[in-house]
Amino acid sequence: MTETSTTDATTNQGGEVVLDVKNLVVEFKSGRQRVQAVSGVTFQVRQGETLGLVGESGCGKSTTGRTLVQVQAATSGAVIYQGTDLTGMKGRALRELRTKIQMIFQDPISSLNPRRRIKDIVAEPLVIWKRGTKEERATKVRAMLEAVGIDPDAAGDRRPGEFSGGQCQRISIARALMADPDLLICDEPVSALDVSVQAQILNLLADLKDRFQLTMVFIAHDLAVVKNVSDRVAVMYLGKLVEVAGSDELYRAAAHPYTEALLASIPEPDPDHASSHKALTGELPSPLNPPSGCRFRTRCPYAQARCAEEEPLLREVAPGHQVACHFPVGPAKDQVAPPAAMAATDAPTA
Amino acid sequence: MKARRSGGRTLEFKDAGTQVGPLLVVDDVHTSFRTARGTVRAVDGVSFDVHEGKTLGIVGESGSGKTVLARSIMGLLPPRDVIRSGTVRFAGHELTAMDDKDLRQVWGAELSMIFQDPMTALNPVKRIGVQIAESLILHLGMDKKEAGSTAVELLRSVGIPSPEDRVKWYPFQLSGGMRQRVMIAIALACAPRLVLADEPTTGLDVTVQAQILDLLAELQRERHMAVILVTHDLGVVASRADDIIVMYAGRVVERAPTHTLFHDTKMPYTRALMDSIPRLADPSGVRLNAIAGRPPDLINPPDGCRFAPRCPYAQDKCRESEPPLRTVGSADHLFACWFPLVDGESTVPPVPVSLSAPVAPGPQSSGASDA
Numbered sequence: 001m002t003e004t005s006t007t008d009a010t011t012n013q014g015g016e017v018v019l020d021v022k023n024l025v026v027e028f029k030s031g032r033q034r035v036q037a038v039s040g041v042t043f044q045v046r047q048g049e050t051l052g053l054v055g056e057s058g059c060g061k062s063t064t065g066r067t068l069v070q071v072q073a074a075t076s077g078a079v080i081y082q083g084t085d086l087t088g089m090k091g092r093a094l095r096e097l098r099t100k101i102q103m104i105f106q107d108p109i110s111s112l113n114p115r116r117r118i119k120d121i122v123a124e125p126l127v128i129w130k131r132g133t134k135e136e137r138a139t140k141v142r143a144m145l146e147a148v149g150i151d152p153d154a155a156g157d158r159r160p161g162e163f164s165g166g167q168c169q170r171i172s173i174a175r176a177l178m179a180d181p182d183l184l185i186c187d188e189p190v191s192a193l194d195v196s197v198q199a200q201i202l203n204l205l206a207d208l209k210d211r212f213q214l215t216m217v218f219i220a221h222d223l224a225v226v227k228n229v230s231d232r233v234a235v236m237y238l239g240k241l242v243e244v245a246g247s248d249e250l251y252r253a254a255a256h257p258y259t260e261a262l263l264a265s266i267p268e269p270d271p272d273h274a275s276s277h278k279a280l281t282g283e284l285p286s287p288l289n290p291p292s293g294c295r296f297r298t299r300c301p302y303a304q305a306r307c308a309e310e311e312p313l314l315r316e317v318a319p320g321h322q323v324a325c326h327f328p329v330g331p332a333k334d335q336v337a338p339p340a341a342m343a344a345t346d347a348p349t350a
Numbered sequence: 351m352k353a354r355r356s357g358g359r360t361l362e363f364k365d366a367g368t369q370v371g372p373l374l375v376v377d378d379v380h381t382s383f384r385t386a387r388g389t390v391r392a393v394d395g396v397s398f399d400v401h402e403g404k405t406l407g408i409v410g411e412s413g414s415g416k417t418v419l420a421r422s423i424m425g426l427l428p429p430r431d432v433i434r435s436g437t438v439r440f441a442g443h444e445l446t447a448m449d450d451k452d453l454r455q456v457w458g459a460e461l462s463m464i465f466q467d468p469m470t471a472l473n474p475v476k477r478i479g480v481q482i483a484e485s486l487i488l489h490l491g492m493d494k495k496e497a498g499s500t501a502v503e504l505l506r507s508v509g510i511p512s513p514e515d516r517v518k519w520y521p522f523q524l525s526g527g528m529r530q531r532v533m534i535a536i537a538l539a540c541a542p543r544l545v546l547a548d549e550p551t552t553g554l555d556v557t558v559q560a561q562i563l564d565l566l567a568e569l570q571r572e573r574h575m576a577v578i579l580v581t582h583d584l585g586v587v588a589s590r591a592d593d594i595i596v597m598y599a600g601r602v603v604e605r606a607p608t609h610t611l612f613h614d615t616k617m618p619y620t621r622a623l624m625d626s627i628p629r630l631a632d633p634s635g636v637r638l639n640a641i642a643g644r645p646p647d648l649i650n651p652p653d654g655c656r657f658a659p660r661c662p663y664a665q666d667k668c669r670e671s672e673p674p675l676r677t678v679g680s681a682d683h684l685f686a687c688w689f690p691l692v693d694g695e696s697t698v699p700p701v702p703v704s705l706s707a708p709v710a711p712g713p714q715s716s717g718a719s720d721a
Contacts (some may be wrong), residue, residue: 056555056557056558057525057526057555057558058525164412164644165412166644191553192553194411194412194582195582195583195584195585195623195626195627196411196582196622196623196626196640196641197411197412197644198626198628199626199627199628199638199639199640199641200640200641200642202628202638202640203637203638203640206635206637221555221556221557222556223556223630224627224628224629224630225628227628227630227634228628228632228634228635228636228638229634229635230634231634231635246634247634247635248633248634251630251631261557262556262557263630264560265556265557265559265560266556266585266630267556267559267560267563267583267585267586267588267589268585268588268589268629268630269584269585269588269612269624269627269629270588270589270612271588271589271608271609271612272609272612273588273589280557280560280561281561282511283525283527283528283558
């Protein structure tokens with residue numbers, strides 16, 4: 001329980017920047033209108049680090065993740081991986097570079113082809129790139145299945161339908177690791193799993209990260225899960241980053257009211273846990289017509305007039321801790337912004 | 351909305367005032383399914399009761415039988431290839447002896463269910479207002495107009511903004527959280543006395559989960575309903591249930607008032623479920639205490655204690671004979687373990703169970719190959 005991961009958070013500070021996302025914007029057409037799913041997101045991920053990306057459904061976190069592997073094109077901005085901007089790349093060059101950046105998806109069962117055998121599914125990345133001989137590939141498939149805790153002899157010839165959700169997620173992870181990636185993008189990898197299986201997969205990801213020296217971007221809506229795996233966490237709300245901080249710092253000194261609300265909504269497995277519980281009311285506003293100023297102000301208990309007029313920019317409040325809020329919460333919040341009565345929430349839904 | 355039932359009802363239900371004893375009594379329920387591979391004993395002898403206005407949490411992993419148990423109580427089991435025994439008594443009526451025609455008078459009116467996936471539980475081609483009004487017309491004998499305006503009020507009571515417009519919407523136009531609110535409105539439309547919520551918040555965001563659970567608790571207090579909350583996450587029921595049942599492999603392995611369950615846990619499985627939840631207060635990067643392996647195949651469950659193959663404290667006795675559900679000291683704390691934890695600690699030394707235990711193929715395919 002007290003054994004901590006071998007990754008030392010401080011060593012990551014000096015690590016080389018592997019992924020540099022600059023002012024990323026992703027727009028979709030919705031009828032005649034244009035919807036911004038991601039509205040100018042900037043962050044960096046350093047070698048060996050795990051960056052958590054957290055937010056509610058519809059905040060743009062998955063779209064951001066998909067842009068990192070360029071399965072979703074960016075409207076503007078840059079995704080720079082090891083010095084190369086992926087947004088300008090096409091064809092074979094992009095596909096080849098992309099073997100270094102792999103993705104794991106939320107629904108493990110539907111991300112595996114139900115008609116194919118496990119050993120063929122896992123071997124596929126090498127087959128596509130014609131790497132190794134048949135025997136070498138088979139050896140690597142065995143090694144990788146063993147690494148994720150699947151018995152290659154019992155499982156290799158079976159098909160995905162014969163496995164549980166947790167086992168399918170292990171197989172997806174084995175497949176993602178076949179091409180020796182450096183960067184792993186995990187999009188809600190455990191949110192469809194039971195808590196007991198979730199713990200197994202989170203531990204497995206931590207082990208594999210150390211063993212294969214991976215850098216990770218971990219996307220999820222549950223801050224307790226994100227905190228467990230991440231060195232740093234970026235909180236996203238309606239297409240924008242609202243807070244970025246080290247995992248423990250974020251929990252100890254959340255500065256954005258939205259982060260505070262996310263923390264409060266996590267059910268603690270303790271009946272005596274004093275539920276500080278300021279359950280967030282309302283839903284995410286429609287991205288078709290985002291609120292003026294601060295996008296969170298329609299649900300924020302501390303919102304002031306200024307929040308509607310002026311958009312807060314991401315600024316540093318402590319070393320490595322950035323927040324986009326005019327009236328950050330924390331020790332001084334009572335003097336700055338007495339909690340106003342919750343505005344009647346008529347937040348429109350999509 | 352307080353209007354009591356009218357219309358051509360043939361079953362008489364005792365009112366809360368005259369009700370003596372528990373509202374729901376589940377007695378030795380067994381539910382098995384005949385499959386090509388053999389008989390799956392999904393629920394294997396479960397007994398408990400629920401009192402008026404109380405909340406019972408039923409917790410277990412996928413495959414523990416908790417959903418089949420909920421459906422066995424409701425009488426919502428497939429007509430074929432099911433073997434069932436045991437009785438379910440609700441407000442003085444034996445549900446297990448009723449035919450579908452009688453059950454239809456109970457469903458929705460006295461006993462209703464909230465399902466995990468509101469998208470598939472709602473009818474995609476009917477406006478939500480019509481779906482809510484349906485049971486009002488059927489059970490309360492309302493006319494269309496009255497049912498329509500009651501539907502608006504119900505949507506308002508579950509926190510849906512501008513309900514006058516929303517009644518005309520179709521399920522696909524709503525977000526997951528809003529759809530679950532509609533499900534709750536339908537389940538509560540006729541003021542039932544017991545609501546079974548089967549994983550009502552799984553698949554929803556944590557923020558929406560908190561909203562939905564708060565809403566359910568608030569409506570429960572207002573209407574003095576009993577609620578059975580089925581979930582895989584002990585965190586969800588910790589602050590909401592009066593009593594908790596922990597299920598494993600079709601059986602109850604521990605049952606206690608919530609506070610007792612958390613502070614005087616007897617069954618290592620319950621402890622393991624608690625420990626597998628990532629906690630915010632723990633430093634980032636802490637290794638989680640995952641439970642090795644997976645639940646057993648219910649066609650050929652292991653001999654002795656069914657949790658023994660995954661239990662770090664398992665002894666020879668555990669593998670040989672099955673522990674009965676028993677009490678020590680307090681009469682309302684039941685557990686099935688030969689070597690129960692004392693003050694949260696085991697009295698026998700742990701035997702390391704490999705955390706990444708070799709995973710055999712799924713029991714649904716492989717027969718008895720689980721080693």
